[in-house]
Amino acid sequence: MDANHKKTLLKNRLLLARSLDLGELLQYLVQEGVMNDRMIEKIESKSTSFGRNVSFLNALPTRGPKAFNVFIDGLRETQQDFLAEQLMKPKSPENDENQTPAVIERVLDICAEPLRSTSTNSCVPSATDFKDGSRRVTVEKSTFEFYKSNFHRSYKMTSKPRGYALIVNVTEFDSAVELPQRQGGNLDKENLGQILQHLGFETLLIENETAADIRSSLKSFALKDDHKLRDACVVALLTHGQDGSIYGRDGIPVEIEEIFSYFDNAHCPNLRNKPKIFFVQACRGSLYDKGVDESDGRRRTSCVSAGSTDVNFSEPRLPTRSDMIFGYATQRGQAAMRNTHHGSWYVEALVKVLAKNAKNRDLAEILTSVNSVVKGMQCNSPGSDLHACKEMPIFHSTLCKKLYLFPGIIESQK
Structure with missing residues (x-):
């Protein structure tokens, strides 16, 4: 991947980490030879969507010269056009390196x-x-x-x-x-x-x-x-x-x-x-909600049977x-x-x-x-x-x- 494409991904990293929907996109990248099953397993092992997106963004720049363009095609194929447009926006002097990208990633x-x-x-x-x-x-x-x-x-x-x-x-x-x-x-x-x-x-x-x-x-x-x-x-x-x-x-x-x-x-x-x-x-x-650290393990629960109750269906009434x-x-x-x-x-x-x-x-x-x-x-x-x-x-x-x-x-x- 060339330096300009890497720079574009870095500039938009937070936006992509928050907004990417990797589900069908990963399969598209496998189909096009940019990703393989082992990479997908590593990405999907992360416990949150944000973590999966970050793992994906770390891997993408290492996937060869066609990775960026295939990624853009994949975004469009999976109806994430708003992200593709953000990444393909022409540079302008009004947008410097430290400026937050213009937010256009409204839902869908x-x-x-x-x-x-x-x-x-x-x-x-x-x-x-x-x-x-x-x-x-x-x-x-x-x-x-x-x-x-x-x-x-x-x-x-x-x-x-x-x-x-x-x-x-x-x-x-x-x-x-x-x-x-x-x-x-x-x-x-x-x-x-x-x-x-x-x-x-x-x-x-x-x-x-x-x-x-x-x-x-x-x-x-x-x-x-x-x-x-x-x-x-x-x-x-x-x-x-x-x-x-x-x-x-x-x-x-x-x-x-x-x-x-x-x-x-x-x-x-x-x-x-x-x-x-x-x-x-x-x-x-x-x-x-400050959340808690995720850990494995299940707690057993017991089931209690409810007693029977007489029901009268003689009148058509509603709760x-x-x-x-x-x-x-x-x-x-x-x-x-x-x-x-x-x-x-x-x-x-x-x-x-x-x-x-x-x-x-x-x-x-x-x-x-x-x-x-x-x-x-x-x-x-x-x-x-x-x-x-x-x-x-x-x-x-x-x-x-x-x-x-x-x-x-x-x-x-x-």
Whole structure:
């Protein structure tokens, strides 16, 4: 590999270490003769995705004169065009050796242009088009054969649109409020909004509202008549929070359980027996997860059999809260990590896993994979309290069937 290519890799090393998806890329490099199976075994022996990426970046410059160009081709082949473009950017006098590369590595290269303006004085959710920017985001489609094999054991998910998705995004807080602005939060809004639209949801947005307006918006949204005609509903809450609550622009908390109650079977009859999906990107406390050193070993667990209970099926009733799934960026008491250039760890992982796996995996499996991706991430901020901190998402479910999103399948095809 020539000196200029090595220099380019070195200049972009941190970006690549954080962002590379090695899965299919390694196989491409084996196919093209740049890597071999022994190298892949060594790379994959590392316990974190960051560690695997670093091991790969150490090996790549030693793989001969064609390694860099094949690497670029591999990035494009595996839909990591944003990294290829960053590496191939022409040098300019404006970019010196010590300058951080221009950050364009939004999840799946979802580089939405500025969103159409929505009123910050109205608590009515506004329809928002997140498709104005790059269309290179790719949601892999379900096959009709997969649908035919699985629809009978899953929620109906073929309406067009699938349902409404409401994003509540607060990035700016009143000057009198002791809460910092959420830099990078708008990336989450754009990335999540685009992926939901590509999955077939009609996306609505409210931004930078007070706690009272957030409550009013959510209540009105839950009571929309059109829920009757659609198969599902998504609510995403992107703001600061503490355990059990999120904050409006005015720093006043809104209880998360109160929000969930707006959509339960007692208060939201139009969504009964339909899946209600919630994503909460907010801190749930002020503690940072310092992590622990990884060690091998398993602890045995014992199983206890539950006693039998008499059940009366004489009346067709529903539990108050059923058919819901709740995804949280972090666990109770813990802070959620957010990068000012990339957006939050959780939304970044969620968008990426949804785009690749919604075609044939149910939402519980997808959120488990999101947990795995975020588990492998680690804060790199030497000298700060955040250095080496971790984050661990969590989800809870009252779903009663498999929840496949069946991207690309609509009712007319059945």
